[in-house]
Each structure stands twice: as structure tokens, then as C-alpha cells.
Amino acid sequence: MTGQRTTRGGRIDRTRPVSFTFDGRGYQGFAGDTLASALLAHGVRLFGRSFKYHRPRGLLAAGTEEPNALVTVSRDAARRTPNVQATQVEIYEGLVAESQNRWPGLGFDLNAVNSFLSPLLTSGFYYKTFMWPRFAWHRWYEPVIRAAAGPAHAPRLPDPDRYAQRFAHCDVLVIGAGPAGLAAALAAAATGARVILCDEQAEPGGSLLDEPAGTINERPAALWIDEALVKLGAQPNVTLLRRTTAFGYFPHNMVGLVECLTDHLATPAAAAPRERIWQVRAREVVLATGAIERPLVFPGNDRPGVMLASAARSYLHRFGVRVGSRIAVLAGCDEAYAAALDLHEAGPVSPSWPTSAMRRWARARRRHGLLVCRSLNAPPCWPRPVGGESAA
Amino acid sequence: MLIINCPYCGPRPELEFSYAGQAHVARPADPSATGDDEWTAYLYLRTNTRGVHAERWRHARGCARFFNALRDTTTDRFRRDLSER
Numbered sequence: 001m002t003g004q005r006t007t008r009g010g011r012i013d014r015t016r017p018v019s020f021t022f023d024g025r026g027y028q029g030f031a032g033d034t035l036a037s038a039l040l041a042h043g044v045r046l047f048g049r050s051f052k053y054h055r056p057r058g059l060l061a062a063g064t065e066e067p068n069a070l071v072t073v074s075r076d077a078a079r080r081t082p083n084v085q086a087t088q089v090e091i092y093e094g095l096v097a098e099s100q101n102r103w104p105g106l107g108f109d110l111n112a113v114n115s116f117l118s119p120l121l122t123s124g125f126y127y128k129t130f131m132w133p134r135f136a137w138h139r140w141y142e143p144v145i146r147a148a149a150g151p152a153h154a155p156r157l158p159d160p161d162r163y164a165q166r167f168a169h170c171d172v173l174v175i176g177a178g179p180a181g182l183a184a185a186l187a188a189a190a191t192g193a194r195v196i197l198c199d200e201q202a203e204p205g206g207s208l209l210d211e212p213a214g215t216i217n218e219r220p221a222a223l224w225i226d227e228a229l230v231k232l233g234a235q236p237n238v239t240l241l242r243r244t245t246a247f248g249y250f251p252h253n254m255v256g257l258v259e260c261l262t263d264h265l266a267t268p269a270a271a272a273p274r275e276r277i278w279q280v281r282a283r284e285v286v287l288a289t290g291a292i293e294r295p296l297v298f299p300g301n302d303r304p305g306v307m308l309a310s311a312a313r314s315y316l317h318r319f320g321v322r323v324g325s326r327i328a329v330l331a332g333c334d335e336a337y338a339a340a341l342d343l344h345e346a347g348p349v350s351p352s353w354p355t356s357a358m359r360r361w362a363r364a365r366r367r368h369g370l371l372v373c374r375s376l377n378a379p380p381c382w383p384r385p386v387g388g389e390s391a392a
Numbered sequence: 393m394l395i396i397n398c399p400y401c402g403p404r405p406e407l408e409f410s411y412a413g414q415a416h417v418a419r420p421a422d423p424s425a426t427g428d429d430e431w432t433a434y435l436y437l438r439t440n441t442r443g444v445h446a447e448r449w450r451h452a453r454g455c456a457r458f459f460n461a462l463r464d465t466t467t468d469r470f471r472r473d474l475s476e477r
Contacts, residue, residue, distance in 0.1 A: 252468070
């Protein structure tokens with residue numbers, strides 16, 4: 001799976017290139033890219049190493065559900081944030097990101113030897129097994145084990161940033177600004193209720209951003225989002241919070257939100273707080289959090305090159321990145337067919353292994369000339385993604 | 393954070409209150425005549441209710457007065473109309 005930038009499409013601003021570094025190497029993305037999408041566009045496959053056996057890991061998802069691509073982002077020695085998801089980092093000019101949990105490098109990781117020692121390092125393996133000879137624990141074993149433990153390193157200097165907090169009251173708190181959340185906020189705002197609408201993404205729209213061909217009331221979804229935002233922006237009783245994650249739902253409709261204010265800026269103002277905690281007391285709470293795709297379970301599904309179909313669509317439509325040149329789609333639900341067609345339209349043939357065939361899909365496939373390997377059960381031998389290139 | 397209904401001031405956030413223990417624990421009328429067991433029970437023994445619990449609250453950062461309230465210990469919901477002065 002080697003990603004590449006499409007010639008057109010996506011919600012990125014192709015007129016504004018942005019330079020950043022990953023593991024010391026310079027890359028260029030566009031305004032609107034995440035670290036994940038910008039690296040993917042450069043053909044980067046390897047984003048991290050697994051915690052214990054240091055197996056190579058690539059991108060699985062495009063949003064907050066990403067489990068693999070954890071990176072450290074730093075502005076200076078004191079402002080180093082470990083364990084952030086590359087899919088959630090908006091790139092800015094001069095961004096410095098590093099991979100984690102590898103030594104000496106991401107491509108060649110000596111700790112991957114654990115993978116070969118896995119029969120010895122079973123779950124529940126007790127590291128104090130290294131007791132003999134007696135003096136060796138302090139001198140040999142412990143320093144090595146400690147150096148290998150933990151995925152990343154926290155900064156040693158005190159945090160120089162400021163953090164703000166705020167209490168707020170509202171009639172309706174809508175969590176998630178996807179189609180359902182925007183519709184809920186519009187409906188509530190029309191009654192004159194005080195509304196707070198929050199979304200963890202930089203851009204409201206949620207899953208609609210991955211569906212450029214989608215329509216609402218027979219009009220393009222993107223247009224509907226823009227209209228909804230204009231309408232909400234014109235209402236004095238509506239507060240729209242971007243980059244704001246709801247993290248806790250406490251008794252009597254108290255909800256905790258954290259708003260990221262400066263992490264996406266190249267040069268934040270010195271006095272600007274980095275994050276703001278909102279403690280919102282709402283009369284009613286609408287959870288419009290959307291859904292995330294569940295990955296299929298098969299041997300080797302953690303290898304770089306295996307990705308959720310929804311993520312592949314997201315990279316294509318939102319960031320203008322085609323995740324691979326030769327893509328196999330494993331269909332578990334309807335969405336896979338849409339993903340296969342979209343990816344096919346953006347590039348050459350996508351051989352696919354659907355577990356169920358739909359008539360609509362069959363028509364579309366004939367029209368587009370896709371190769372389909374039909375099998376009602378799991379194939380006897382799973383396609384191995386290690387050497388080949390695939391997305392599931 | 394709970395919302396607690398002070399019978400004097402109305403509903404306020406939990407931050408303004410301090411908890412004052414189980415309600416209706418009566419002090420023996422004549423402590424000197426009270427046996428050790430009864431005195432121990434008065435000092436230390438409390439119910440550990442699952443369900444509706446009668447308890448005292450003090451609106452410490454407000455009107456500073458004590459009141460009784462009924463709270464369901466499994467849901468943290470107050471019987472709002474039953475807060476009494």
C-alpha cells in the first residue's frame with residue numbers, strides 16, 4: 001500500500017503548501033492535511049511499532065479510532081506531546097513529529113527481536129525472572145528493561161503553556177457536528193433554545209465530509225453543511241466549538257469538554273491558552289457521535305497496508321490521498337462497495353473479495369469493470385498483506 | 393457534579409454544599425445515663441442504604457443553612473420536592 005496524492009478533490013487547500021518533518025525528514029503537505037494524510041500522500045506506510053513485540057504498524061483509521069500511529073509532536077524542549085494520534089494532528093508550517101517506541105529507528109528497530117522471543121515472553125511474563133546472577137538486575141537487566149518500557153518519553157521541563165477553564169449553561173448540548181448533530185442543533189436553535197454544539201474535528205460535517213457525492217434534500221451534502229453553519233453562525237443563541245472533545249458525562253447532565261485552541265497553529269500568540277476545559281450543565285444532551293467501523297479479524301491484520309474501508313474513503317475524499325495503487329477490498333457491509341467504487345474511480349483496478357454480493361453492486365461493478373472474487377465464506381487462505389498491497 | 397435543591401436558595405451545583413451525614417440521628421436525651429452500646433451506636437453506626445437515603449446537607453457556600461434531603465444512592469437523583477427545612 002503506497003499512498004499517493006490525487007490530482008484533484010479533497011477538502012485540502014492545494015494552493016497553500018505546508019512543510020513539516022517526521023523523524024527528521026522533511027515533507028510537504030497542504031493546509032487542511034493531518035499528519036497521517038500528508039505522510040500517506042508521500043508513500044509512508046510505517047507509522048509506529050507495536051507496544052511489546054515491536055511489530056511494524058501502519059494507519060488503520062483516519063480519525064480518533066486510530067490505534068497504531070502514535071507520534072510525539074514537539075514545538076520545543078518543554079512543549080513535547082507524546083502519544084498523539086497522527087490522524088488527529090493538523091499540520092502547520094514547521095511541525096516536528098517523531099515516531100515512538102523504536103530504537104534506533106522506525107524502519108530498523110532492534111527491539112523487534114522481542115517478536116522472535118515471543119514464545120518466551122508470554123502474557124503474564126514476570127520481568128523479575130531476570131534475578132540471576134544477583135548483582136545483574138541493577139547493572140544489566142533493569143536499565144535495559146526500563147529503557148525499552150513505555151511507548152514514549154514525557155518532556156523533562158515544566159509545561160510553559162496556560163490552560164483555561166470555563167463553566168457554561170445551555171438548554172441543549174449537541175455532541176458531534178455530523179449530519180445528525182447539525183440537524184439537531186438547527187432544530188433546537190430554531191426554538192430559541194441556548195445551544196452548544198461541539199465537534200472534535202477542525203471542520204464540522206462529520207461523516208458528510210467523506211461523502212462528496214452525498215445529498216440531503218436532493219442537494220449536495222457539502223452545500224448543506226455550509227448553509228447549516230451559516231445559519232448557526234447567525235444565531236446568537238448558538239455556540240459552535242471546533243476541536244472540542246466531550247470526555248465525560250457526569251450526573252445531572254454535566255458534560256466535560258476540552259477545546260484545543262493552539263495545537264494547530266504554527267505561531268500561537270504567547271498569551272493564548274493552549275486548551276480550555278468547559279464544564280457544561282445542559283438541560284438536554286444530544287449524543288450525535290456517529291459510528292466507527294469495526295475491523296475484521298484475520299491473521300496479520302495489524303500489518304501496515306491493512307486499513308478500514310471507511311478510512312480509505314476518508315483519505316480519498318477529505319484529503320485527496322489514494323491509499324494505494326493496488327487495493328483489495330474485503331466487504332463486510334454495504335459501505336465497502338461504496339469504498340471500492342470510489343477508490344476505483346480515483347485510480348486503476350481494485351480486485352475485491354466480497355463476502356456477500358449485492359445486485360446494485362454487481363451492476364456497478366460490471367459498469368466499472370472491477371474484478372470480484374466471490375466467496376460466501378472466508379477464503380481458505382487470507383491474502384497476506386505483508387508483501388502485497390491491500391486495504392480491508 | 394450534582395445539582396442539589398436548597399430549600400432556601402433553589403437548585404445549586406454540588407460545589408456550594410457540604411455533606412453532613414445521615415439525617416434523623418437523634419442524640420440520646422441523657423448521655424450520662426446511656427450505656428456504652430447505645431452511645432457507640434449514636435456516635436458511629438450509620439445505615440448504608442442502597443436506594444432512597446435521608447441525609448443532611450449544608451449550603452456551606454451559600455446561605456450556610458442545614459436541610460434534609462432524600463437522595464437515591466444508586467442513581468444520585470434527589471427527591472427534589474422533599475427537601476425540607
